[in-house]
Amino acid sequence: xxxxxxxxxxxxxxxxxxxxxxxxxxxxxxxxxxxxxxxxxxxxxxxxxxxxxxxxxxxxxxxxxxxxxxxxxxxxxxxxxxxxxxxxxxxxxxxxxxxxxxxxxxxxxxxxxxxxxxxxxxxxxxxxxxxxxxxxxxxxxxxxxxxxxxxxxxxxxxxxxxxxxxxxxxxxxxxxxxxxxxxxxxxxxxxxxxxxxxxxxxxxxxxxxxxxxxxxxxxxxxxxxxxxxxxxxxxxxxxxxxxxxxxxxxxxxxxxxxxxxxxxxxxxxxxxxxxxxxxxxxxxxxxxxxxxxxxxxxxxxxxxxxxxxxxxxxxxxxxxxxxxxxxxxxxxxxxxxxxxxxxxxxxxxxxxxxxxxxxxxxxxxxxxxxxxxxxxxxxxxxxxxxxxxxxxxxxxxxxxxxxxxxxxxxxxxxxxxxxxxxxxxxxxxxxxxxxxxxxxxxxxxxxxxx
Amino acid sequence: xxxxxxxxxxxxxxxxxxxxxxxxxxxxxxxxxxxxxxxxxxxxxxxxxxxxxxxxxxxxxxxxxxxxxxxxxxxxxxxxxxxxxxxxxxxxxxxxxxxxxxxxxxxxxxxxxxxxxxxxxxxxxxxxxxxxxxxxxxxxxxxxxxxxxxxxxxxxxxxxxxxxxxxxxxxxxxxxxxxxxxxxxxxxxxxxxxxxxxxxxxxxxxxxxxxxxxxxxxxxxxxxxxxxxxxxxxxxxxxxxxxxxxxxxxxxxxxxxxxxxxxxxxxxxxxxxxxxxxxxxxxxxxxxxxxxxxxxxxxxxxxxxxxxxxxxxxxxxxxxxxxxxxxxxxx
Numbered sequence: 001x002x003x004x005x006x007x008x009x010x011x012x013x014x015x016x017x018x019x020x021x022x023x024x025x026x027x028x029x030x031x032x033x034x035x036x037x038x039x040x041x042x043x044x045x046x047x048x049x050x051x052x053x054x055x056x057x058x059x060x061x062x063x064x065x066x067x068x069x070x071x072x073x074x075x076x077x078x079x080x081x082x083x084x085x086x087x088x089x090x091x092x093x094x095x096x097x098x099x100x101x102x103x104x105x106x107x108x109x110x111x112x113x114x115x116x117x118x119x120x121x122x123x124x125x126x127x128x129x130x131x132x133x134x135x136x137x138x139x140x141x142x143x144x145x146x147x148x149x150x151x152x153x154x155x156x157x158x159x160x161x162x163x164x165x166x167x168x169x170x171x172x173x174x175x176x177x178x179x180x181x182x183x184x185x186x187x188x189x190x191x192x193x194x195x196x197x198x199x200x201x202x203x204x205x206x207x208x209x210x211x212x213x214x215x216x217x218x219x220x221x222x223x224x225x226x227x228x229x230x231x232x233x234x235x236x237x238x239x240x241x242x243x244x245x246x247x248x249x250x251x252x253x254x255x256x257x258x259x260x261x262x263x264x265x266x267x268x269x270x271x272x273x274x275x276x277x278x279x280x281x282x283x284x285x286x287x288x289x290x291x292x293x294x295x296x297x298x299x300x301x302x303x304x305x306x307x308x309x310x311x312x313x314x315x316x317x318x319x320x321x322x323x324x325x326x327x328x329x330x331x332x333x334x335x336x337x338x339x340x341x342x343x344x345x346x347x348x349x350x351x352x353x354x355x356x357x358x359x360x361x362x363x364x365x366x367x368x369x370x371x372x373x374x375x376x377x378x379x380x381x382x383x384x385x386x387x388x389x390x391x392x393x394x395x396x397x398x399x400x401x402x403x404x405x406x407x408x409x410x411x412x413x414x415x416x417x418x419x420x421x422x423x424x425x426x427x428x429x430x431x432x433x434x435x436x437x438x439x440x441x442x443x444x445x446x447x448x449x450x
Numbered sequence: 451x452x453x454x455x456x457x458x459x460x461x462x463x464x465x466x467x468x469x470x471x472x473x474x475x476x477x478x479x480x481x482x483x484x485x486x487x488x489x490x491x492x493x494x495x496x497x498x499x500x501x502x503x504x505x506x507x508x509x510x511x512x513x514x515x516x517x518x519x520x521x522x523x524x525x526x527x528x529x530x531x532x533x534x535x536x537x538x539x540x541x542x543x544x545x546x547x548x549x550x551x552x553x554x555x556x557x558x559x560x561x562x563x564x565x566x567x568x569x570x571x572x573x574x575x576x577x578x579x580x581x582x583x584x585x586x587x588x589x590x591x592x593x594x595x596x597x598x599x600x601x602x603x604x605x606x607x608x609x610x611x612x613x614x615x616x617x618x619x620x621x622x623x624x625x626x627x628x629x630x631x632x633x634x635x636x637x638x639x640x641x642x643x644x645x646x647x648x649x650x651x652x653x654x655x656x657x658x659x660x661x662x663x664x665x666x667x668x669x670x671x672x673x674x675x676x677x678x679x680x681x682x683x684x685x686x687x688x689x690x691x692x693x694x695x696x697x698x699x700x701x702x703x704x705x706x707x708x709x710x711x712x713x714x715x716x717x718x719x720x721x722x723x724x725x726x727x728x729x730x731x732x733x734x735x736x737x738x739x740x741x742x743x744x745x746x747x748x749x750x751x752x753x754x755x756x757x758x759x760x761x762x763x764x765x766x767x768x769x770x771x772x773x774x775x776x777x778x779x780x781x
Contacts, residue, residue: 114523115743143526144525144526144528401742407737414723437543437747440543442536443525444524
């Protein structure tokens with residue numbers, strides 16, 4: 001009996017020790033900030049370590065290393081956040097050996113900032129870099145006037161759809177509103193073979209659900225008055241939940257996970273006629289289903305109110321200089337190049353697996369030229385992405401423990417997939433499962449609409 | 451316990467009638483022997499106490515400390531940390547967290563299913579082995595015990611393979627007979643986990659009960675046979691009541707083990723979406739510490755789980771003791 005309990009406690013204790021140790025370290029490191037000294041003379045390059053799960057990162061690093069002498073980057077491809085990448089980063093930070101530069105997606109930025117993994121880089125970000133990137137993107141990585149990470153891309157959610165199958169089942173073009181989307185879903189269910197549906201409600205899709213809610217005007221977290229004001233089941237979210245619940249109940253959409261072989265098969269075999277995801281997904285789609293060349297197109301996300309078009313974001317990454325970095329200036333030099341230099345974007349797109357929309361508007365033209373349009377039948381998808389990016393509602397804030405919030409919500413969605421509970425219950429559960437966490441961390445909180 | 455008793459009797463016997471003067475003024479040799487014995491006691495028990503302190507008391511102390519102190523950042527949490535006494539804040543958070551309470555409920559449900567099943571099956575098998583009905587007893591014992599030698603992680607992986615539709619030959623066979631079973635479905639998840647635990651631990655508990663059966667006096671059983679009791683009646687009416695203390699022990703160990711259910715659901719959760727990351731209290735604690743970086747909450751939940759385990763164990767002991775005395779009084 002004692003064996004198991006105490007082992008756990010020892011784990012917690014040993015895990016806590018380096019935490020204290022690294023906390024002590026950071027002070028020392030900051031004293032050393034003119035650490036780029038080795039490189040300025042041009043004798044020995046400053047080495048910067050970089051972790052990322054993003055496609056095309058190796059190409060970007062190679063391009064950087066071949067054009068820079070003073071700073072050289074050692075790149076390590078790590079699993080994506082949900083697959084263990086974030087755990088790896090947290091554990092490394094706890095042990096005091098996090099890489100100089102880490103990749104953090106928008107939802108996790110507040111959490112890593114609160115935990116002290118992402119360094120406060122307000123003073124490291126130069127004015128020209130700040131001016132180059134979209135202010136909405138900076139807004140998602142800055143809190144209380146301090147900036148914690150640098151945005152790489154901004155990913156408006158769009159509708160990817162099969163033009164050939166749309167035609168076959170008599171759906172005339174991409175639905176412009178959610179009502180039309182529902183109508184199209186009904187048409188596909190009635191006319192297509194039994195395993196074909198218009199779209200999927202992803203049971204592992206908190207980020208998709210958040211994007212729908214974001215578009216509808218929800219604000220799950222709000223940081224006014226110096227507190228985390230949590231309101232996940234607000235009116236806009238309830239509307240979105242009710243809509244998708246209706247589609248699920250009427251068997252108008254598939255409901256399963258996007259991770260795993262089932263979803264790949266659904267796309268490969270044309271069981272899904274449309275995908276609702278970020279702009280980046282166009283590249284991923286090209287890469288994983290090369291046989292479907294010419295069959296796909298991209299359209300704006302359906303709207304609630306065409307008079308006031310809006311969209312949310314799905315995906316998108318940022319770069320942090322970690323607390324363990326001994327060369328924050330060199331790390332920032334690499335980050336600045338990566339997010340704002342045309343060569344960086346060209347290198348990333350050369351991998352053929354990316355279609356990210358850069359957070360630096362002046363790079364969009366570069367992406368537009370570098371992107372191979374044949375898969376999308378010549379459609380200028382970057383022009384569409386740019387128009388969509390302008391409609392992103394900038395009032396959204398992610399919460400301080402988004403990975404945990406996400407897990408609880410998706411546990412609920414998975415149950416809905418098995419016919420238990422409802423989508424809005426899942427959202428409420430996520431809020432209820434998040435509040436104790438925030439309170440136990442000692443954060444100031446208020447709770448609404450639950 | 452028994453060693454102390456024999457030591458005292460061994461000591462008092464040679465003293466015999468001269469006992470009073472001996473205690474008043476023990477001879478130097480006896481005192482030396484006493485001291486030597488004390489030294490041996492200390493030497494032999496030190497490792498136990500060292501381990502008790504190092505792997506139980508210190509971690510429990512650390513957990514208690516972690517649960518009452520937090521590295522707080524005021525407001526939104528982006529400021530510098532400072533360690534403060536937070537009182538019962540972490541406990542309140544854990545006890546108001548529906549996912550933690552849900553985990554406790556899951557384990558309670560699991561215990562209700564698993565403990566009676568385990569005790570009954572182990573008892574039945576032990577009685578069967580003891581009755582001589584099983585021919586190759588040594589082989590039967592070995593094959594029952596073998597799964598216990600398989601580490602829990604491996605066991606979970608084996609069963610995950612057997613449970614997963616598309617991979618599992620069992621699911622395939624059943625499907626061919628037109629029976630669809632989703633072992634990881636919403637109603638089957640807890641029984642599926644209990645099944646893994648049964649497979650792993652049944653042999654061990656059978657051995658305990660079988661060993662206890664060997665201590666049942668043969669003359670009692672012979673008397674029962676002479677009185678005309680058949681093997682079933684002997685097993686149920688004579689052997690089982692005599693096995694009571696061992697059965698209680700098995701139930702207690704099973705309870706404590708179940709309260710800390712972790713390995714099996716943790717592994718199954720990788721591919722069973724219905725087993726979430728906070729499915730049991732132990733998984734909640736792991737999740738709180740390692741995905742939520744919330745040590746105060748994890749420590750508080752650990753202490754709550756420890757308290758529950760101690761309280762339940764104590765409750766079981768008290769209840770059986772009282773039942774024992776009541777029974778004796780009835781005789």
